[in-house]
Structures are given as C-alpha cells and as structure tokens.
Amino acid sequence: MLVKEILPNIALQAYIKSYLIVRFDTAIPKEFATKPYPTRIEQSLNFFARGYINNQNPATGESVRVASTAIFGQQVCRLNFETIFQPDFLMLMVNFKAGAMHRLLRIPNQELTTKFCDAEPLFSSEMRMVNDLIANAKDEVEIVGIADEFFLKKVRALKNDANQIDKIGELLLTNPTHFSLNWLADQACLSPRQFERRFAERMGVSPKFYSRINRFYQTFLYKETNPGTDWLTVALNFGYTDYYHLAKDFKQFANTTPKIMLEQYARRPEVVFKFFEPPRSASAYRTAVIDS
Template sequence: MIYQRIPPCPALQDFVKEYMLCHFIADPACPPVIQPLPPLPEHGLEFIPKGLATSINQQTGERSKETRYVIFGQPVSRINFIMPDEEYLVIRVIFQPGGLFRLLGGVPLNEFTDKIADAEQILEPDIRFVNDQLLHAKSYSQLIKIIEEFLWNKIRRVKLETHAVDKIGQLLQGTPTRFSLDWLADQACLSPRQLERKFIERLGIGPKLFSRISRFHQAFMHKEMHPQLDWFTVAVNYGYTDFQHLSKDVNQFAGVAPNTLLSEYARSPAKILQLA
C-alpha cells in the first residue's frame, strides 16, 4: 500500500494545498476493509482511476458508490469507506481555502457541504480524458504531473482573486484556537455578518464550525501520535476548557467516544502498515 501527501508545484500553491495519493491491492479472500474518515478541514477534487469504494455517511446512513472523478465539499459528518476487493488508486486534490470556489467560477461552496458530487457534471467533459491518462500512467510522479497539467489549464483562466476570508480560512486550518468572530471579522475588514456569509460562500460552512473541525482533527491526531498523553492534557493544549468539551466534539464529528475512535483508527489500512 502507498499513502503519500505531496506538495503542489509552486505555480499552483495559491490554489492547491496538497495532494493525497493512496494505492493498494486488496486480498479478495480477506474481509472488506473499512476506512473511517471523520470530517477534516478541507475540500477538493478526487480522481479514482482504479477501483471504486462505497461511502456511508454515519450520521444519515446515506450509502453511495464513488464515481471516477468527484468534487467533495467541506464535510461535517463522518464517512465510512468500504474499500473494493481489488486494486484501488485515488488521488485527492486538496484546495487552499477559497481555491475551489475560484476554480468553479464562484459557485457557492455551501452547495457541496457534506456532499460528494460527480465532477463531470460540473467541470468540462475533458476530465474524462484526464482519468484515461491516469489509468495508463507509469509512475506516481506522472500521476501528479497529469493532474497538475489539467489544473493549470483550468486555473490560468480563473478571473476571481483571493479574498481576505481565504486567509482567515488558512489561519483557522493551522491554528484553530478560540478566536472571537469579531476579531476574525476585523482581520478581514468585514462585519461579523459579512464574514459569516463570505466564509460559507467560499468554504462551505461558517468560521466557528470550520475552526471546531480543525481543532478536533488536530487534537485527535496529536493524541494518536502521542498515546502516552492523557486526554485532559491534549484537550487543554488545544484550547478546550476540559476533556468533556473535546469528547463532545469527538462524539459529534466521529459518532463515537474518543477511545473508540482511537481503536478504529488503529485498525485502518494506512495505520496497520504504518503509513499514517
């Protein structure tokens, strides 16, 4: 199994934060592999040239089969992926805050919140040819090159500029501590109401929820990487007043108790193979 996070070329860094590449070949004789994915503070585009997983929204129970190319909006619910019993290859393009909004010509990102949409219905049909090229790529570096050529052809025609709200999104991705809405609005030279509206339009959800998802994710990953730390210490280090408030976020975003999520994550394919 290959699991990598890859930075974009300099020309695309204003739009693309990173790529996530996952490639594995399942053993049909083994039970289906289930990959739990609580919400992350990210949205983007996926290319799946080999294999298709089945996704189940844990909150709604909605079940759907992946398509070859999808746009995924900002998630707010946990998704469980049932991996195919065959070769599976996915390249995820994770956009900078505001990047996908600009690429789509100003389509409000709240139309995609907690959803997975067929990218062919939204982008030009030439995305099909990209997937054909990916299917016949000879290396992982060639996969990224093909996708970057496709993105560059789109991005060089983009007319929408970055907005101060995009920088607020980057701030909350990196340091999701307890900023007041008034302070964030002041940094963007907007009123709190304008900030909320622009943030939802460009990132899909409001800044407070986005910050909570980012903080939950960082706190959980820190605990996973440092199992010797107790939950209270982790909670306080990430700005929670106590463990109960962190536990509440874990329950809302992952649907289980904190230690249960740790156990589930430990059984994920990438973790078993020590790739994540």
C-alpha cells in the same frame, strides 16, 4: 501497495495543498478495507482511476457508490469509506487550500457541504479524459504531471482573485483557538454579518464551525501521535474546558467516544500494512526512485 502525499507544482501551491496517491495491487482483507474518516477541514477533487469506493454514513447506515471523478465538499460529520480493491485500485486525491475550490468552481460552497458530487458537470468534460490518463499512467511521476498540467490550465484561466477571507481560513487552519467574530471581520474589512456570509460561501460552513472542526481534528491527531498524554491534559491544551467538552465534539464529529475512535483509526489499511510515505516536494519526488 502505496499511499503517497506529494506537493504540486510551485505555481499551483496557492491553490492545492497536496496530491494524495493511493494504489493497491493486492487484495486487502475485508476487515481492514473500511477507513473511518473523522470530520476534518478538507475539500478535494478525487479521481478514482481504477476501482471505486462506497461512502457509508455511520449515523444513518446509508451506503452510496462515489462517482469516478468526485468533488468532496466540506465534511461536517464522520464518514466511513469502503474501498473496493478488486482487481486493483488507484486514486488521486487533490486537496485544495482554503477557498481554492470556490475560486475554481465559482459556486457557493454551501451547495457542496457534506456532499460527494460528480465532478464532470462541475468542472468540465475533460474530467473523464484526465481520469483515463491517470488510469494508464506508468508511474506516480506521470500521474503528478497529468494533474499539474490540468490544474495549471485551470488556474491560468482565472482572474487574480486572492481573497482576505481565504487567508483567514488558512489562519484558522493553523491556529484554531478562539478569535472573536468582530476581530476576524475587521481583518477582512467587512461587517460581522457580511464576513460570516462570505466565509460560508468560500468554505462551506461558518467561521465558528470551521474553527471547531479544525480544533477537534488537531486534538485527535495530537492524541494519536502522543498516546501517553492523558485525555484531560490534551483537552485543556487545545482549549476545551474539560474532558466532557471534548467528548461532546467526538460524539458530533466522530460518532463515537475518543477511545473507540482511536482504536478504529488505527485499523486503517495504510497503518496496518505500513505503506504510508511522508509528504515530499514534487521536485524531490520526480528525482526519487519510484517504489513499486
């Protein structure tokens, strides 16, 4: 069993934040098989090489099987992922940097927001072959090599289209405190109206909503790693006016109260069974001993 986050080839790091490899070869008790997934800034391409997941919407109760290669657009509400572990499970998640999915796919990202789309029609027919290669890879080093080769070919075919809006997206990721729309638009040399439209095209949501989601998730992660800090202090430290202001965001983005969300998040399989490894660079990873 393993969950590893690995950095891509250095030539891909302007596009890809990290690879996440999840592998189970032993059944996990059903009560731990569902992972609560609070809203966060994330757009990804997912290869379910062995096994699959069901996407459950806790607000509607709807459950849908996700395609074997799937694009996850920007999330705007909480989801629950039920992993099907039998007979075994292997997933590679490719987490993109701000704006990178738009650069690769060349479609307005609003069309992907809150959706889990079959990746094959959006990327290419190669997706099935890549998924098969990952399924038959002998270890994590080979999986990373397969992903690097696929994306290096995609990136080399692109024009150099680095965009100031993507840099602003990264800024809001690292510092989700309040910036005025006029200031952000000035950084992109656009009018506020043009900036909002182009930002949504590349990120899937408006700059204000993007910043709200990221502030919520950073607040949540801080409290998870600093359980001794009271909620009011946490809320004020992250720019909320009071605890009730924070609780309102939890209702929207986690579909429950802060206390209950933390309790549910602590029951993720990688936490309960303690098999998460911290991120490491691809080069360091390739020279490391592979754990089974």
